[in-house]
Amino acid sequence: MESVSAIVHDEASNAVLAGKILWDVAEWESIVCAAHRLQNAIKHAVDNQSMQRLLAKCRHLVGHFKHSALATDGLMKKQKALGFTKILRVIQETPTRWNSSFYMLQRLVFLKQPIRLYLEDTMDEVDRRSYDLTDNQWAVAKALLNLLESVDQVTTTLSGEKYSTLSWCLPLMYGLRKVAEPDHNDSSTVRSVKANLIEQLDRRFNLRHLKVDSPVVLAAALDPRFRKLNFLSTEERLQLKSVLIDKAVDCDAAVVPADTSGPPAKKQKSVLDRLLGDDEEAVSGVTVSDEVDAYFEERPISRKEDPFVWWRSNSSRFPRLSYLAKKFLSIPATSTPSERVFSVAGIVVDRKRCALTPDMVNALVFLHKNSYMLGLTEEEPSVPQAELLLLPKDHETIEISDNEVDTDDTDDVIEVESGDEETGDESNTSDP
Incomplete structure (x- = not known):
C-alpha cells in the first residue's frame, strides 16, 4: 500500500468521511471526483x-x-x-x-x-x-x-x-x-x-477561496503547461512556492536515498568534469528554493505536449520537483477510469461465463484495458485533443445553426x- 498516494471518490458524505480517516491514518490525499461535482x-x-x-x-x-x-x-x-x-x-x-x-x-x-x-x-x-x-x-x-x-x-x-x-x-x-x-x-x-x-x-x-496546498492546485503547479498559474493571485503564488519548498525538502531522502553499502567506488573524472563539476555536484549544489524558483521562471510548454515526457527529460534539473510531479500528476481527476473497469468486468462475467476463475477475469480485464498496446484498438491520445480544451484564451464560441449536427x-x-x-x-x- 506504500504506492497509494490518493483516493478518488464522489461527494457522498460517507465517502468524504472515509477520505478524511484515510488521510489521518495513512496520509492518502482525498480527491472528490471532479465529474460528479460538475454534474451536480x-x-x-x-x-x-x-x-x-x-x-x-x-x-x-x-x-x-x-x-x-x-x-x-x-x-x-x-x-x-x-x-x-x-x-x-x-x-x-x-x-x-x-x-x-x-x-x-x-x-x-x-x-x-x-x-x-x-x-x-x-x-x-x-x-x-x-x-x-x-x-x-x-x-x-x-x-x-x-x-x-x-x-x-x-x-x-x-x-x-x-x-x-x-x-x-x-x-x-x-x-x-x-x-x-x-x-x-x-x-x-x-x-x-x-x-x-x-x-x-x-x-x-x-x-474564490482556493487552498494552495490542495492536490488539485499542486497538480496544476507541477504541470509545466500551467505553471504560470494565472488563476492565482500574486500572494497565493508566493504561498504555493512555500508549500512546494516544504514538500520538496520532505522528499529529499526519497530523491537521494542514503547509501548503506559502504563508500562509493571512485569514478574517473573527465577534463570537463574537473573544470565544470559533474552533474551530481551541480544538482547537489542547488538549493530547494533555487530549484523551485528556476522551475517557475521558465516558460510554459505547449498544451499539446505531454507533461510526463517533459519531466522525464528534465528530472535531472529538477529532481525534487520531478518526484512530486510523479505523485500529483498521476492522480486522476475523476473516478470514471475505475468505473470503466467495473463496466468491463460486468461484460466479461455473465451467466454463461460464471465459471471463470478470479485470475482469468483479472487477466481478461487487463488485456481489454491494454489492448491498444497490442494494436487491437486505437490508442487514446496522451494529451486531450484540441477540440476538448476549454481555456479562456483559446476558447472559441461555437454557433449551432440549423445546418449543423452532432455526428457522435x-x-x-x-x-x-x-x-x-x-x-x-x-x-x-x-x-x-
Missing part, C-alpha cells in the same frame, strides 16, 4: 421553473417519436425531403447518463425544421401545441447549447485515463466559469442558468440511400 453543479444550475418546463416539454416531444414508429418514419421522410444526407433520430434524455439533457436539446435544435413540418402535417393546432416548443423555448434551447457543450467537453477531458487529468481541473473550471458569464443578449432564463452555474462552480470547486451518436444515424454516391463531404446536410 449543472443539475442545480437548471433547477428553475422555466428550465424544468422546457426540459419536460422536450421529453414529451422526444417521447412521441420514441413510442411511435409511424411518427419516427414521418420525421425521417421530412429530413430526406429537406435534403439531409444523414437521417437522425431524436435522442432520449437518460437521468443516469451525464450530459444527456445537452444531447437531447442539441438534436432537437438541429431537427427543429423537420419536426415542425411533421407536426403541422399530422396534428391539429391543439395537439401541436402540446408537443411543439414555443418560439421562446426554441430560442432558450439554442442559446444554452454553447454552455452545455462546454460542460460536456470539460467532463470528457477530465474523464480521460491515458493522460494526466488532475492538472486540467482548475484551468478548465475557470475557463468554464468565463464561458458562463452572462451576455447582454441573454434571456432571463439563460441568465438564471448561467448565474446559478457560476455560483455552483465557486462553491463546489472553491474557485452513430447509433441514431441512418444512411440515406439515393442515386448519387456520397462525395466524402463531412457535413450532415446538403447545401440548400
Whole structure:
C-alpha cells in the first residue's frame, strides 16, 4: 500500500468521511471526483421553473417519436425531403447518463425544421401545441447549447485515463466559469442558468477561496503547461512556492536515498568534469528554493505536449520537483477510469461465463484495458485533443445553426440511400 498516494471518490458524505480517516491514518490525499461535482453543479444550475418546463416539454416531444414508429418514419421522410444526407433520430434524455439533457436539446435544435413540418402535417393546432416548443423555448434551447457543450467537453477531458487529468481541473473550471458569464443578449432564463452555474462552480470547486496546498492546485503547479498559474493571485503564488519548498525538502531522502553499502567506488573524472563539476555536484549544489524558483521562471510548454515526457527529460534539473510531479500528476481527476473497469468486468462475467476463475477475469480485464498496446484498438491520445480544451484564451464560441449536427451518436444515424454516391463531404446536410 506504500504506492497509494490518493483516493478518488464522489461527494457522498460517507465517502468524504472515509477520505478524511484515510488521510489521518495513512496520509492518502482525498480527491472528490471532479465529474460528479460538475454534474451536480449543472443539475442545480437548471433547477428553475422555466428550465424544468422546457426540459419536460422536450421529453414529451422526444417521447412521441420514441413510442411511435409511424411518427419516427414521418420525421425521417421530412429530413430526406429537406435534403439531409444523414437521417437522425431524436435522442432520449437518460437521468443516469451525464450530459444527456445537452444531447437531447442539441438534436432537437438541429431537427427543429423537420419536426415542425411533421407536426403541422399530422396534428391539429391543439395537439401541436402540446408537443411543439414555443418560439421562446426554441430560442432558450439554442442559446444554452454553447454552455452545455462546454460542460460536456470539460467532463470528457477530465474523464480521460491515458493522460494526466488532475492538472486540467482548475484551468478548465475557470475557463468554464468565463464561458458562463452572462451576455447582454441573454434571456432571463439563460441568465438564471448561467448565474446559478457560476455560483455552483465557486462553491463546489472553491474557485474564490482556493487552498494552495490542495492536490488539485499542486497538480496544476507541477504541470509545466500551467505553471504560470494565472488563476492565482500574486500572494497565493508566493504561498504555493512555500508549500512546494516544504514538500520538496520532505522528499529529499526519497530523491537521494542514503547509501548503506559502504563508500562509493571512485569514478574517473573527465577534463570537463574537473573544470565544470559533474552533474551530481551541480544538482547537489542547488538549493530547494533555487530549484523551485528556476522551475517557475521558465516558460510554459505547449498544451499539446505531454507533461510526463517533459519531466522525464528534465528530472535531472529538477529532481525534487520531478518526484512530486510523479505523485500529483498521476492522480486522476475523476473516478470514471475505475468505473470503466467495473463496466468491463460486468461484460466479461455473465451467466454463461460464471465459471471463470478470479485470475482469468483479472487477466481478461487487463488485456481489454491494454489492448491498444497490442494494436487491437486505437490508442487514446496522451494529451486531450484540441477540440476538448476549454481555456479562456483559446476558447472559441461555437454557433449551432440549423445546418449543423452532432455526428457522435452513430447509433441514431441512418444512411440515406439515393442515386448519387456520397462525395466524402463531412457535413450532415446538403447545401440548400
